[in-house]
Amino acid sequence: MAFDGGSPVNAGISRAAEASAWITSRHDEVTAFFEALDGGGRFAEDRWDRPGGGGGVTRVLADGVLFEKAGVNRSAVQGALTPVLADRLAGRPADARAVSFFVTGISIVAHPRTPMVPTVHLNVRYFELLGAAGEVVDAWVGGGTDLTPTYPLPDDAHHFHTVLRDVCGRHDPGYYRRFKQWCDDYFVNAHRGGERRGVGGVFFDYLRPADEAKPMDALLAFADSIARSLPAAYAPIAERRRALPHGERERRLQLLRRGRYVEFNLVHDRGTVFGLQTGARIESVLMSLPPQAAWEYAPISAPGSIEAALDEMLVPRDWAAPAP
């Protein structure tokens, strides 16, 4: 497999084709991972073409054993670099030579049925801007994974972050701290006084070889490690919490937290808002929304309650275990 050792790119295959094959492979892996974790549910698959070029495969597992709704989406799309895209895609003004873009990526959101198991999100993507002759004039890597508990179990945040710290540490000693902070700064419901969507994880974007002083292979190898992190980062949490008893109170808390998840995704999430504004395939863009969510007027978290304990968990902190 590519990227596993920073090996030179095969000169006969474009980086874009190689990245697409990588994403396809990881997509199949996470599909199998979530089906195995669910223990009974099966993904239904939708293949779709994008009018402007490219397409994708959306797989959704609905009404599973563990998961109320889980979606894994992959896409590889290209198109003309419109002024709107040129302004926003690259995290800075687009290279003046760029006339088109290519992006391939995978996006995962899994909403468990039980409130005792957290929701998890992951995505990775490889982006290129291309000149008039099809030459790559800019390229970068982005992605991340984050955890959204709907019941306060701090050990789960410890576990998730400790695994991510170790995954990041195998690629760069500064990555975990930097990308954990980026995640805390990104998944924020600013309109809720800065309340976080969950307990975070890692988030990164616009990682370019020149800026990072690393070859693209190394950046892709890092993204690949993130794409493969859920069996270690998430599965143990799901397994140890899936059979915990719960009742109406825990379900209410889950539905309210999912309401905040909807608010973040529709109001703040860059990818979602961008998809809504640019006519992306809407069912794939909104695949991330929870199967059910609730809103109450001004709910109160009584001191000492599970609601208050969850509020407290949403305040960013150093979740990872002390370095060994």
Added chain:
Amino acid sequence: MAFDGGSPVNAGISRAAEASAWITSRHDEVTAFFEALDGGGRFAEDRWDRPGGGGGVTRVLADGVLFEKAGVNRSAVQGALTPVLADRLAGRPADARAVSFFVTGISIVAHPRTPMVPTVHLNVRYFELLGAAGEVVDAWVGGGTDLTPTYPLPDDAHHFHTVLRDVCGRHDPGYYRRFKQWCDDYFVNAHRGGERRGVGGVFFDYLRPADEAKPMDALLAFADSIARSLPAAYAPIAERRRALPHGERERRLQLLRRGRYVEFNLVHDRGTVFGLQTGARIESVLMSLPPQAAWEYAPISAPGSIEAALDEMLVPRDWAAPAP
């Protein structure tokens, strides 16, 4: 009561004070109206101050007999005209003399428990821009009301629109057609291929005496008629549908339609988006969200099904009965 006959403004009371008193009165009326219609539930009240000036009263009826959640909010706030506000408040560049604004209004959203009764929304507001000496340099009226069925009963859309046509017709022969169209053009989930939020109603904004060739009293009298329209436009619908039997299928359809309601309000509604961006009191801004909502991946409306019939109802048409 003011505005009921286009009577001259009392020179001793500012228009803003008069409008605030009017809104307070209508707020109490709609509170009583929804409590009576609910038949058991009671509104809880929250009074709040706005740090920048003014405040409001939010009343929410939760877990009622007819209503799963109903909110009626009034506010009267003033503040400095920041550049962002100057760009957006007036529907055109703000008058150069304006240094502050005043707005008072009422906002209502009622989500019935039964899928057989539609959700209803209404708001009216009076806006002023003020110069350095406190003089009014611009003023306008806005508002509207619209119906969102979650079960396909075309007679309800006929009734709602016919009442609104008559209400509008008492003020101006062109209002209903103009404001019905404005409503159809406004409550659109553009990211869903132009799907409407519901079957519409009327919507209007920036009604200024000079543009409309009417005195402000006449514009306020029209807004007042809209504010008082629900006993005729909505109550008969609620009464004739509240006891209809329904089951899981109808509830599912209701929750999915409410998901679209959430999408519209968080992504497209000007007032909500503006409130989210400018730090308005968030619980009052999001009072409009349904108590529960659901999302499924790419739900299919089978030909001839209730789902397809509802989709069909969301396509704008002339709902009002032929003019008498």
